Amino acid sequence: MKKRALLSVSDKTGLIEFAGAxxxxxxxxxxxxxxAGTLIxxxxxxxxxxxxxxxxxxxxxRVKTLHPMVHAGILAIRDNPEHMQQLQDLNVTPIDLVAxxxxxxxQTILKPGTELAEAIENIDIGxxxxxxxxxxxxxxxxxxxxxxxxxxxxxxxxEGGVSKETKFMLAQKVFEHTAHYDALIASYLRKKAGIExxxxxxxxxxxxxxxxxxxxPHQKAAFYKEIGDFCGTLTEAEQLWGKELSYNNIxxxxxxxxTLKEFGDTPCAVAVKHANPCGxxxxxTILDAYREAYEADPVSIYGGIVAxxxxxxxxxxSEIIKTxxxxxxxxxxxxxxxxxxxxxxxxxxxxxxxxxxPNESSMRDFKKVAGGLLVQDLNCSLLPEExxxxxxxxxxxxREMEEMLxxxxxxxxxxxxxxxxxxxxxxxxxxxxxTNRITALELAIKYAGDHAAGSVMASDxxxxxxxxxxxxxEAGITAIIQxxxxxxxxxxxxxxxxxxxxxxxxxxxxxxx
Numbered sequence: 001m002k003k004r005a006l007l008s009v010s011d012k013t014g015l016i017e018f019a020g021a022x023x024x025x026x027x028x029x030x031x032x033x034x035x036a037g038t039l040i041x042x043x044x045x046x047x048x049x050x051x052x053x054x055x056x057x058x059x060x061x062r063v064k065t066l067h068p069m070v071h072a073g074i075l076a077i078r079d080n081p082e083h084m085q086q087l088q089d090l091n092v093t094p095i096d097l098v099a100x101x102x103x104x105x106x107q108t109i110l111k112p113g114t115e116l117a118e119a120i121e122n123i124d125i126g127x128x129x130x131x132x133x134x135x136x137x138x139x140x141x142x143x144x145x146x147x148x149x150x151x152x153x154x155x156x157x158x159e160g161g162v163s164k165e166t167k168f169m170l171a172q173k174v175f176e177h178t179a180h181y182d183a184l185i186a187s188y189l190r191k192k193a194g195i196e197x198x199x200x201x202x203x204x205x206x207x208x209x210x211x212x213x214x215x216x217p218h219q220k221a222a223f224y225k226e227i228g229d230f231c232g233t234l235t236e237a238e239q240l241w242g243k244e245l246s247y248n249n250i251x252x253x254x255x256x257x258x259t260l261k262e263f264g265d266t267p268c269a270v271a272v273k274h275a276n277p278c279g280x281x282x283x284x285t286i287l288d289a290y291r292e293a294y295e296a297d298p299v300s301i302y303g304g305i306v307a308x309x310x311x312x313x314x315x316x317x318s319e320i321i322k323t324x325x326x327x328x329x330x331x332x333x334x335x336x337x338x339x340x341x342x343x344x345x346x347x348x349x350x351x352x353x354x355x356x357x358p359n360e361s362s363m364r365d366f367k368k369v370a371g372g373l374l375v376q377d378l379n380c381s382l383l384p385e386e387x388x389x390x391x392x393x394x395x396x397x398x399r400e401m402e403e404m405l406x407x408x409x410x411x412x413x414x415x416x417x418x419x420x421x422x423x424x425x426x427x428x429x430x431x432x433x434x435t436n437r438i439t440a441l442e443l444a445i446k447y448a449g450d451h452a453a454g455s456v457m458a459s460d461x462x463x464x465x466x467x468x469x470x471x472x473x474e475a476g477i478t479a480i481i482q483x484x485x486x487x488x489x490x491x492x493x494x495x496x497x498x499x500x501x502x503x504x505x506x507x508x509x510x511x512x513x
Contacts, residue, residue: 005097018150065126098134099144138171232357242348256307262409269293273304281426286310292426396502404481407458412510423455462486469495
């Protein structure tokens with residue numbers, strides 16, 4: 001008996017070659033709509049779906065394959081005599097191969113200006129039903145949803161039949177495909193409905209690349225990309241040079257980009273090491289900014305990542321290659337800069353044209369814990385709507401206020417408990433990720449050395465005691481910005497007044513765990 005293949009694809013890649021090979025192998029091709037038209041135009045004999053069902057396509061093509069003549073032919077178990085007798089009694093021809101990919105829902109919603117009605121029309125109904133049916137009956141039906149698998153299937157058929165191992169792999173791929181498709185639809189409709197945290201939630205991502213390993217060499221890892229308009233994020237960066245990215249590279253680079261976005265139109269350079277900023281600088285030019293970031297902590301920057309918010313020119317590149325770095329990120333590079341940077345064969349050079357495009361709080365922030373998932377808005381705010389409030393007798397000077405806001409932008413992206421000291425155009429000391437605030441401050445002061453005197457301090461959360469104010473006085477810190485909100489705030493205020501330190505409360509905490 002001649003074998004039958006059902007082909008209905010939105011992605012026509014490799015279709016004609018695949019169908020032609022099936023015909024050579026003795027398959028009858030059954031097809032629908034545009035797929036049938038493409039095959040007929042190529043001279044490939046096609047049986048229309050209506051000739052199989054005895055029922056015309058209707059409702060603008062919404063109904064064409066949802067019919068027992070199709071689904072019985074797919075779902076019949078070939079080793080079940082009763083199934084096969086029923087097919088014979090009903091005059092149903094078995095379908096041995098199903099090649100379908102679904103309506104282009106993703107491509108539709110990614111188009112600017114797509115209306116809800118257009119998106120809805122690109123939700124496939126018959127396609128998922130057929131490929132799920134074929135995958136369920138994988139031992140008897142070969143199902144293909146990815147054109148990249150066409151050669152493997154044809155090769156198997158030419159060798160006498162597609163192996164069970166391959167059929168099972170293709171069936172598994174179907175359920176990945178439909179889960180991805182449905183999750184994308186659910187995500188789109190959830191946003192349209194304004195539902196932030198539904199009772200159940202499913203996410204879908206596409207693999208961007210395999211990684212050599214995870215945080216450590218014994219851990220396997222891969223990098224997945226969220227679907228949607230995410231210009232300005234690391235997933236849209238183009239690697240121009242250097243070794244492949246590692247798990248830690250990606251994590252640190254994303255943190256560098258997020259910190260950089262805090263600085264708007266001011267030329268800025270951010271150095272990150274182990275997921276914490278280690279030096280941030282601003283200047284009139286990007287060269288000035290990089291020098292400030294480097295001088296902020298010339299020890300920690302070694303082996304780190306640098307992100308720039310201006311074109312990297314040859315002067316800046318000449319400074320950068322003096323230090324071993326893992327990655328340099330910038331919106332663009334001059335030809336001369338690339339020539340200089342490429343002298344370091346392992347340095348990863350990455351271009352991200354919209355590096356300063358702000359993140360949106362609607363982008364979700366996830367943290368996986370064993371057995372669960374934490375989901376929250378991205379922290380895209382620096383200050384609440386209310387102006388920061390001076391709570392001490394002495395108000396900060398204009399310079400101190402500018403430097404405190406600079407430090408606050410950095411401490412927001414520093415692991416908690418976090419303290420940042422800043423002076424002039426750069427950070428001078430950063431104390432990240434400590435289990436108590438006084439140790440974070442002591443660490444920042446140690447990094448700052450002589451530069452602590454005359455600096456200002458930003459804290460990601462309130463002071464539970466006045467010990468941080470006393471340590472600040474001893475180090476010569478002149479002004480402090482913090483959220484406030486401790487039951488013992490007055491102790492810190494009194495200490496600041498005693499030492500002549502200006503202190504400002506923001507009313508907004510910036511924990512980062």
